[in-house]
Every structure is written in structure tokens, then in C-alpha cells.
Amino acid sequence: MEITASQMKKNIQKIYDMLDKVSPLDYDCGKLCGEICCVYDDNNKEEKVGLYLLPGEELMYEDSDSFNLYCINSKDIDYPHSWDDDVYLVECTNPPKCNRSIRPIQCRTFPLIPHINSNGTLHLILDENEIPYECPIIRDNLELNKDFINETYKVWKILINDPVVYDLIAYDSRRRDNRRKKYKIII
Numbered sequence: 001m002e003i004t005a006s007q008m009k010k011n012i013q014k015i016y017d018m019l020d021k022v023s024p025l026d027y028d029c030g031k032l033c034g035e036i037c038c039v040y041d042d043n044n045k046e047e048k049v050g051l052y053l054l055p056g057e058e059l060m061y062e063d064s065d066s067f068n069l070y071c072i073n074s075k076d077i078d079y080p081h082s083w084d085d086d087v088y089l090v091e092c093t094n095p096p097k098c099n100r101s102i103r104p105i106q107c108r109t110f111p112l113i114p115h116i117n118s119n120g121t122l123h124l125i126l127d128e129n130e131i132p133y134e135c136p137i138i139r140d141n142l143e144l145n146k147d148f149i150n151e152t153y154k155v156w157k158i159l160i161n162d163p164v165v166y167d168l169i170a171y172d173s174r175r176r177d178n179r180r181k182k183y184k185i186i187i
Contacts, residue, residue, distance in 0.1 A: 008056035015155055016060075016101075019108040022148040024137060032136040035096035050091040051104045055164055058088035066099035067092055080167040105155070111137050112149070112186060114156040116173045122160060124153055125183045144186065153187050 003011070023029070050070070053061075061069045067090040074083040092098040113127040126138055136142070160166040176183065 003056075005056075005059055009059040012054075012057050012060055012105075015105060015158065016108070018151055018155055019105070020101075022145065022151045024111065024144050024148050025142065026145065029137055030096065033133070036133040036135070050089045051106045053088040053090060053104055053106075054159060055085065055162060057105060058090075060102050061088075061090050064090075064099065064102060066094065066102070080164070080171040082164050082167040105159070109152045109155065111135055112144070112152050113172075114160065114169045115176065115183070115185070116160070116166070116170045118177070122153075122156060122169075124149065124156065124186045126186065128181075128183060149187055 058069060058071075061067050070089050070091065071086045072089065074085065074087045077087060079087060090104060111127045112124045113129075115123045115125045117123060127135075128138060137144070156169075160169055
């Protein structure tokens with residue numbers, strides 16, 4: 001049975017609600033870096049950071065004044081072949097003063113990202129991808145809240161039940177493994 005847009009939006013809202021209950025640190029981690037993950041200054045030129053969305057997550061942004069919603073053909077970017085539909089991304093219109101109640105899953109789970117090992121086991125690792133800024137949590141190896149780690153893991157366990165999300169996470173994981181770059185497994 002196909003999921004309707006309304007059902008998909010409710011499912012995404014449940015994920016958002018789960019993640020709203022937790023935070024990486026006991027305080028606003030944006031105070032450490034001036035909310036650099038929302039906006040960064042590159043040679044005094046303000047740059048906005050766009051975030052890719054998971055399938056159905058674009059429904060949360062259709063009527064938003066806080067985010068611009070963009071669409072990219074999945075064949076034009078380095079995504080798994082199973083992604084037949086377009087890929088959406090959002091960009092905050094007034095960083096760092098975005099509408100936090102609809103910030104993307106990627107933002108809510110940072111600095112953790114899902115990684116599926118070659119045996120098919122889901123792990124959470126620190127997001128040490130090449131990003132245009134330095135995150136103090138990663139740089140200073142700050143200890144993350146256990147409830148944040150556990151809830152983020154539960155969320156990704158739910159999300160990878162969607163075959164295209166699983167394919168994307170597995171695809172990114174294999175690329176990471178092929179680069180033979182070490183990463184820190186959190187759970």
C-alpha cells in the first residue's frame with residue numbers, strides 16, 4: 001500500500017518530535033561556535049549551507065518562510081540508482097534564526113551520521129565529512145548526551161526501513177569505507 005503525502009508528513013513529524021526531546025550537549029552547542037553549522041563566513045562573504053532532505057521530508061517545507069526548498073534530479077548527483085525521484089534540499093532564509101521546529105533531520109542528528117557496516121549493521125559515527133566549518137564538538141571530542149545518542153539511533157533504525165534511505169546510507173558508508181578514512185563509532 002502506498003503512503004499518502006499526509007501520512008508521510010505525520011511520520012516525519014513523529015521523527016522530528018522524537019529528536020526535539022534530546023540535544024547533543026546539556027546546553028545550546030551553537031553557543032560554542034556562534035551557530036557555525038547554520039551559517040559560516042568565508043573571506044567575509046556570508047555563505048548559506050543547504051541540507052539534503054530524506055524522502056518525504058520536503059513536505060515539511062512546502063509553506064515555510066524560514067527555508068527555501070530546492071529540487072535536484074537524482075540522476076544529476078552522486079546518489080544510489082534506487083533513487084528514482086527528485087532529491088530535495090533546503091536552505092535557511094535567515095541563518096541562524098531558522099524555524100527550529102522544522103529544521104531537517106540532518107540538522108537534528110548532527111554531529112552523528114548513520115553508517116551501515118559491510119555486515120549490514122547500523123552504527124552512528126561522528127560526522128567528519130568535509131564540511132566548510134569546524135565543529136567544536138568534533139574538534140574537542142566533547143562527550144555527547146547518552147539520550148541524544150540513543151534517540152538518534154532509534155530514529156535512524158526507523159528511517160532505514162525505507163529501502164531508498166537504506167540504500168543511501170549503505171552507499172555513503174561504502175564510499176566512506178573505500179576512502180579508508182578512520183571514523184569514530186559512537187554506537
